[in-house]
Amino acid sequence: MAFDQLKMEISMLLTQMENQPQDLWELHEQILEKLNELRALNLPLPDDLVELEKKLTRDLEIGRGSKK
DSSP, X not given: OOHHHHHHHHHHHHHHHHHXXXXXXXXXXXXXXXXXXXXXXXXXXXXXXXXXXXXXXXXXXXXXXXXX
């Protein structure tokens, strides 16, 4: 898949995440899958997406901890 196509899909997922925060877990997973596709193609990851990945992972781990 082309780099621009993956970027577009990630952008759409981010918009969906803003509009449907109740689906945060699923959207997080989808975003991570897209980033992993970029990694698999040995394409450089934009710094902002790497930071987003870290933030989502942190936020979801915090949320998971509060449910225990």
